[in-house]
Amino acid sequence: MTARQEIEAYLENQAGLETLRFITCGSVDDGKSTLIGRMLYEAQMILDDQLSELERTSSKIGTQGEEIDFALLVDGLSAEREQGITIDVAYRYFATDQRKFIVADTPGHEQYTRNMVTGASTADAAVILVDARKGILEQTRRHSFIASILGIRHIVLAVNKMDLVDFDQAVFDDIVTDYTELCERFAFATVTPIPVSALAGDNVVARSVNTPWYHGPTLLGFLGAVDTRKALVDHGFRMPVQWVNRPNLDFRGYAGTIVAGKVAPGDEIRILPSGETATVNSIVLGDTELGAAEADQAVTLTLDRDVDISRGDVLVAAREPCETSDQFEAKLVWMAKDSGFHGRTYLMKTGTATVNATISEIRHTFNINTFEEMMGRSLELNDISVVKLALDRPVAFETYADCPPMGAFVLIDRQTRQTVGAGMIDFALRRADNVHRQAVTVNKKARARLNGHPGRVLWFTGLSGSGKSTVANALERKLHAKGFRTYILDGDNVRLGLNRDLGFTDADRVENIRRIAEVAKLMVDAGLIVMTAFISPFRAERQMAREMFEEGEFVEIFVDTPLEVAEERDPKGLYRKARRGELPNFTGIDSPYEAPERPEFRLETQGGSAEKLARSLLEELNLEIND
Template sequence: MLPRPQDDVRESPAANKNSDARSLLRFITCGSVDDGKSTLLGRLLHDLEAVPEDQLATLATDSKRHGTTGAALDMALLVDGLEAEKAQGITIDVAYRFFSTDRRKFIAADTPGHEEYTRNMVTAASTADLAILLVDSTKGLLPQTRRHAFVASLLGVRHVVLAVNKIDIQGYEPAPFRAIVDDFAAICEHLSFATVQAIPISARAGVNLISRSEHTPWYEGPTLLEHLENVVIDRPYGERPFRFPVQMISRRDADFRGFAGTIASGSISVGDEIIVPRTGQQSRIASIVTYDGSLPEASEGQAVTLVLNDHIDVSRGDILADPVDRPRLSEQFQAHVIWFDAVALMAGRGYRLKTETDMVDCTITAIVHMIDIESYAPCLVTTIAMNQIAVCNIATQRPLTFDSYSANRATGNFILIDRATNKTVGAGMIDFPLRRALNLHWQSIDINAEARSSLKHHRSAVVWLTGFSGSGKSTIANQIERRLHAAGRHTYLLDGDNIRHGLNKDLGFTDEDRVENIRRIAEVARLMADAGLIVLVSFISPFASERAMARSLVREGSFVEVFVDTPLEECIRRDPKGLYKKALRGEIAHFTGISSPYERPESPEVYLNTLEAASAELADKVCDYLEANVICQ
């Protein structure tokens, strides 16, 4: 699921019929830094007399403290609500404002222009119908202008107002306005906007916002408000197929079992057929329950509880759908990904993928290309940096039910979460399933890990030793295996250097290759543990995300992270292979601890301080932990 505003509300056709017939328009203001987004929205609210008296009084006080307009009111401060925003004169968070005219109701979102806050712009654009893209007429189209235009188009915003601001500074001359309009027209060839309306404005002076200005007689189009009130937003509620993501199973008593959620698209009536794509089971709608009573039918945007005629397998995360026009079900798909994190996206790295109601582990199997924000052309890259946009192939650990984002925003979006930090690191829009995934199915096998372990009279485990090069991992791992072998335990030792002579000899030592190195070893360790072995893995494995991925592959309680903690200075002093000397001379690139980072484990099952005990004693500590907590049946 794309990040959603907390106060987000969807327009319900039924609600409009019962209350206010005016339509609702959601719009955002976006663009580069200091292009006047907050000033425009503040001025619009002020001139519409949509600002309460107490807020006007606060605005006067804030303008004296933080304003940039001299003695005049600084309209930007009406929507820059955070103290940090007022002090710095920038927008950080998304500011939502609700107002209305006689013709229409509006939900406006003022989004930040700074590149590092692109994620906040994504949040607002994910539910917007229209974007007001501001451009400073003295600067023209900037990289962030292009990025916001592309993101808005990618997120399904189909209508855009090109608000060419600060036209007063240009002496109200038409040439700068027309040049920017021409430049933007070239951009739009790569985008999917349905309508584009260019308007010359001065947000500070209120020019062409509500009334037409005498300063721009050469402009014959609508004012900003006229366009916002009259632009036609097509919401074909009855045309899109029925989609109902199940958010909760409702069991108010022993005889009632309903499925609660919000209708993502289409409509449903009592007696209609539905299907659960995950299982293929079908049923009919027995009743549609709401807080105010039962309904004969319901439409997109309504929160309801659906009761079925049959007791079929439905869980949170499932989607109830039209059996004639079903969503896709696949473990692999291609998607556009907007990356938020300072740590780059790399192919082979695993994340948690969260949709509207479901969560599943996934792997970025390939970066198809990155989008060059200047030309919108595809570029071949190996990593994706913060705020870049890429097309990626993604594989999930189990089949996911989805639509393409272009067909359905609600069932085609997701966010990516770092497994180690639980941070939201990216947002994605699904393009299509990958065909090769349709031919792959799990083969049922009768003999499982428990059955294999029982023959060996101990439970399987993955013992993952991590630490700097020269920390003593291999020495300790070797001694652990000797003790376990002497005790009759079935083991196998996977050592980093040994594996690079065979399975991983095609990999180098860049961050991307290190990620792939650990991914392969984690899969091998999983298979060996499934065979009933105690698998000892001795790898530097510098990244917490990959260690978390390795843990996720095996059953709970069978992964033991062992942190072999030796200070970097001591490892450099030991330098058993002479690698640190070469790395310090710059002869080895991407060397952990010197030119590549190491992320220390925060809570390993076993902590080994090699300066306080000999390797034999440390090996005993690991064996004692395994016997007491993991491998004894």
């Protein structure tokens, strides 16, 4: 066999191997990066030039004297190399004759919990390192808990630095006993303890002569044999549609990656959430038609008939369909520095579908060191919580425990487009099946005809003391005199009744505006011109309110009064109290106000009376009574 033939045969063999994704995690200095580096070295996965560079770097900034510091092979960030810790998630790829591997070295510090979640989200197995000298630590408990909620079912307990305890079996056995007790609360399928020395290579790739009392697998041996993907392949067929492929008038295909199950021509499939059915006509990969396809393959399916299918729909086995719902309970990992709040709306991306999702309830947050459930009204960076979500339309799903690709989602901030949370669906809420919108005979158009004008919401926003209520009151008098049916929802008045249970924290402000938006929507549906006079400090909630209304029904009016002017007016003495520290969370002082970027109207109250501003606003609104 020629060299070229040998290379082609090797590449063909590698292409047919399955891939195992695993993470390493543990406390700081437990040796995660060293373990991965040693594994790559022992498996001869380091190129000569990489090894030379590693030797040079080790002599310069390594921690092992003249020996190779294998941790430097993984700790790629300069900040990590200087501090000797892992901050970000470092990925490495290697292969043996049995399997390909993607390993994620995740950080041990508590403040980098979100980074660990990122690395663990696609992992099939987890290697949790424990320093033999220290035993089970809080980080061990935390990482095991995170691995459990992320659905990782196969755990390796790598008791590292056994060389520093003279490979004492009693030390190893005590740690295994402690960890076994810890795992009684978790749903791991297997827990495999292995005594190792990452620095010296004991039981990493080759069996160590220093542990004659240990009869289990080596670390690489276990990773090469553990079965992780079979469950997804044996699952019912699931394929979120990425895009509709129409290269010409004679071809219509539906492209995506199969996340679970198998499919073949002739199989009957169901399109969710519509529920329509069709039969697979062909499976296309490039210029080739396949006889079958399974989980992890990206393919294009053609069907026996034209069906209304678009990005975000999910193709499933007709006889094994999954559910659809628009309300869920889920576990959520908060990944943003800005807090998350009950009542705030985000973009939710699940599979290829993107929908609006509101955090309708924060049930509790976990203390990930003690597993204690704690109540809370907000979500903070690295929090792991149980929440309820309400979506603006149903999506196809399965619980994360049954099918992770169909139960995973991320939340995205609607303003910044940054990912703020990663979640796992636990179950759909039954109330979603019990509550249905009731059709009514007298609708919005009929009420508008009776009133002589359509409903509309005039959303006044600005700092306390800016003049919102004064201008809104003057405008209502003028509208009322002209025969318009109106109502003012004033911030203080509403807090005396409907919202009397809410305070002034950011979480309470979000809920305050959500309720007002719902009430305003009902009033617009009744055909009223409703004016809301609230600070409404956050752009996200004002945008949420806007999207609840039809085009042209929502008018944002920014009463633009500088803070120093509003504070000088101080009609209720609130600024003085806030400055003295008697009124916490006061907008403009110790709580932010996010000014509108593109309001329909901007009113500057300096030098203008409320009557003059209301008259000018009435003219520009161009409202008319129908004859």
